[in-house]
Amino acid sequence: MKFYNSLTRQREEFIPQKGNDVYIYSCGPTVYNYAHIGNFRTYIFMDLLRRSLKWNGYKLHHVMNITDVGHLVSDGDEGEDKMAKTAREQAKTPWEIAEYYTKIFMRDIERLNIEKPEIIAHATDHIPEMIAFVSGLVERGYAYETSDGIYFDVLKFSEYGMLSGNKLEEQKAGARVEINDEKHHPADFAVWKKAPREHIMQWESPWGMGYPGWHIECSAMGLKYLGEYFDIHTGGVDHIPIHHENEIAQTCGLLGHPAAKYWLHGEFMLVDGGKMSKSLNNVYTLDQLNDLGYKPCDFRYFCLNAHYRQKLNFTFEGLNAAKKSLSNLKNALLNHKNKPVTEETTAVSEKYYAEFCEAVSDDLNIPRALGIVWNLVKYETKSQTIYDKIMEMDKILAVNLDVICEDVPEDTVDDDLSKIIEEKIKMRADAKKQKNYSEADNIRSELESIGIILTDTPAGTTWKKK
């Protein structure tokens, strides 16, 4: 397999460090709000990575964190903890907030056919590990204490910026409001924060009551579950300049070397050509898409259409295209069901299958793989072999190609109206019998004007809401 490694900026042959076992860390959600479709694009990418590794015969040891403490609202190390802020606003405890949004997140990734990593690690369950990590940094001289916390000393790590290419001295002067003048360097970041009395989430530490910095959790939990050296670290591209840079710095500070060998980053999803942001009112959740009539698999299929390292522009035009495309694909696949198996179709499906494998293993080229699926499904001779092979491919795509009819929402038309509609359909059937087609068409358009669409089938006329 080959992956593009953000750290070396090139495509590399993937060689696990411990034989057939692959150790992965994925940055997971901060559970202070509903995850949006942009977040899910990244987890779909993570899932495709998992599935393709398993497809290639690897055994996975995969950790994803749930950040339920330490992620601050603004300006790196100042400002309120996101969890605490939401808790305050909703008059709940941070624990309740975390539990609620974690539950929704887990439900959503399940709906998107995103496999759960083997280990889901909550930050609040790993405070001792983080404290040990911070102590180690202090002992080794990579972190220092100020009046409000323990900070990582970026100048002690000469390679700081290796992932993003940013140079410390070239950051825009004054772009970052410097509130804390105890810091040695503006880019120094908190690995531990001392808690004000009123802070809800706080733990005992060698530096008094406090709570961990955001970045430390990933370093500490990765070390605990995956060891000093592991294979892959994933996250969104936005993590490159700060979060992952800091993780690398911390790990190098403690261990003297980076932990992960391959860094894989999923690109952003744009909305209408620009950034997704709450102020532009273009942030969508899975539930919202569902209410608009799009199934989770429609969205997943939409994401499969673009390579994970490419920005993907979300529009409803695009989502409609994906929805239609997926439905067409299922129909086309159905044509192969229970059709005779021949030497020819077996050979053909093997050939396409091999191409599919190659695409998947080539830095997760799912768009190309999808094209191969289409070419195979359109093969003129229909055969169960082809059906079976494509269902095999769906183990990567995971868009439920065998599910033909997903649950449609209950129709909200009341009984009286449906009686009237049934009556009209009967009238139209009579008109058709008498070849009075203008009357039949009138009834059709009459119903259409109140939002009812008629469809003639061999079994009779059915109707649905527009």
Place this chain on the structure above:
RNA sequence: GGCGCCAUAGCCAAGCGGUAAGGCAGAGGUCUGCAAAACCUUUAUCCCCCGGUCCGAUUCCGGGUGGCGCCUCCA
């Protein structure tokens, strides 16, 4: 100002030196009284522009132009 990504048909998009996958939309057809659905056929003489390397470049190099992201929390 710094860092990074990108530019392929109406839209989404693959393509990694040998002459443009795939999907959606559109067009034509089959079927249907008409629709709808389904199925078949079709849709880029060319890949933002200008130079260069090469027998050959959408693909490599240099320079433009344009778009996007980041440098504040973000997947």
